[in-house]
Amino acid sequence: MIELTADPKQAAILNSAFQAFANYGFRKTSMDDIAKGAGMSRPAVYLHYKNKEAIVRELTQHYYTQKVADVAVALKGSGSVSEILKQAIRAQTEGIATVLASPHGVEMLDATKSMSTDIVENGEAELARLYAAWLAKEDAAGRVRLFGGPDEIATTITRSLKGLKLTATHGDDYENRVSRLADLIGAGLQVR
C-alpha cells in the first residue's frame, strides 16, 4: 500500500495500478483498468500521469524510497554485525519477494527495469552508499574485517542481491537464497 503521497488521488491511482499489474501483468493492463480500480474516469488519470510508463516510473520511485528508508533503519539497529547485515538485507528484500509472489510479478519487474532504468540505478546506488557508510563506520570501530574498501563490498552486496533477483524462479526460492547469502557475507566480515 502506498500512503506516502501528498495527493490521495495519486495514491489511489498508484495502488490500483499496482493491483492491476499484479493481476493482469503490465502488458495486459489498460489505463481504463487502472482508472476503474482507482474509482475515477480514464481522463482523470491522465490529469495526474502522462501515461502508463509514468505510472510505472512513479511506482518504482516509491518502491526505492521505501526500501532505502527501511534499509537505513535496519543498519542503525543493534546486534552483531552479522545480525544487522541480515536484517538490512531482509528489509531490502522483503518487498521484492512480495512482488515476485504475485501472479505476474516477474513481468512486472521486467517492465519496471526497462522503463525506469535510471530510477533503478539511482536506487541501487543509494542502497550501496548506505551499506558503504555502515561498513566504514563498523570498520573504524574495529568490528569488521574488510577486504578492499567499504565501497567495493557494498557494491558486491547490492550486485549479488540483484543477481539473485534476476535468476529467481519464485518468491520462496529467492528468499532462501537471500538468507543464505546474508549468512555467508556476515560470516566473511567477522573479525576473528
Add this chain to the structure above:
Amino acid sequence: MIELTADPKQAAILNSAFQAFANYGFRKTSMDDIAKGAGMSRPAVYLHYKNKEAIVRELTQHYYTQKVADVAVALKGSGSVSEILKQAIRAQTEGIATVLASPHGVEMLDATKSMSTDIVENGEAELARLYAAWLAKEDAAGRVRLFGGPDEIATTITRSLKGLKLTATHGDDYENRVSRLADLIGAGLQVR
C-alpha cells in the same frame, strides 16, 4: 491437464487456453496468447477451433465429461451410503475448487457459464441422473430413506452444489461448505 483428446494438437491448445485463462482471465486472453502457449502460430489454432468461444465450450465439455466419469466411479464404490455420497460430491467438486483457486478462476467460470449454457445444463442434468440412479438402487436395497422420488433428491443435490459454487468467495471456503453439505445430506438419507 487434458489428455482425453484424440488429436494431441487440440490437447495442446486446450491446455494452453486453460492456462492463459487462469493467468490473464478470459477477456484479456488473446488467440495469440493461446497459440504461443500451444507452440504454434495463430492461424494453426483457427484450423482446430472457430474462435475463443469454441475453445471455452470444448473446455467446458471436457470438464463435464471428466466430472461425470469421476462421479460415476465414486458412486460405484463401497462403503456406507454417507461415505459414498461424500466421495461422489468430492469428485464432482475437486475440479471446481482448483479452478476457483487460480488467479482468474471466478471470471473463467463466468465466461464458461455465459458461453456454454447448454453444455453446462446438459452436464448438470447428466450428473443429476447419476445420483438419481444410485439413489433408486440404494432405495430398492433398503439402504436409504428417501423423501420424494430419487430424481427430486438428485436434483436437490446438484442444485445445492451449484449454489455453493455461485456464492463461493474462494477455493477453501467452497471446499468447506461442500464438505458440510455432504455430511448433512448423508445423514439425512440414513435409515434409522
Add this chain to the structure above:
DNA sequence: GACAAAATAAACAAAAAATGTCAGAGCTTC
C-alpha cells in the same frame, strides 16, 4: 443565489492490438 474556479466525464480522432482469412511454403506419402 450568482459567479468564477476546479474537478470530472462523455465524446472524439488517432494509434495499436486482435481477429479471421487466404495464398503459398514446407513436409510427407505414394
Add this chain to the structure above:
DNA sequence: GAAGCTCTGACATTTTTTGTTTATTTTGTC
C-alpha cells in the same frame, strides 16, 4: 514429382486502447 497434408506470413477488418478536447457538474466565495 505430384497430391494431399499441415502450417505460417501477410492482409484487410474489426475491436480496443490511447491521448485530447469539449461540455457538464461540483465546489467554494461573495
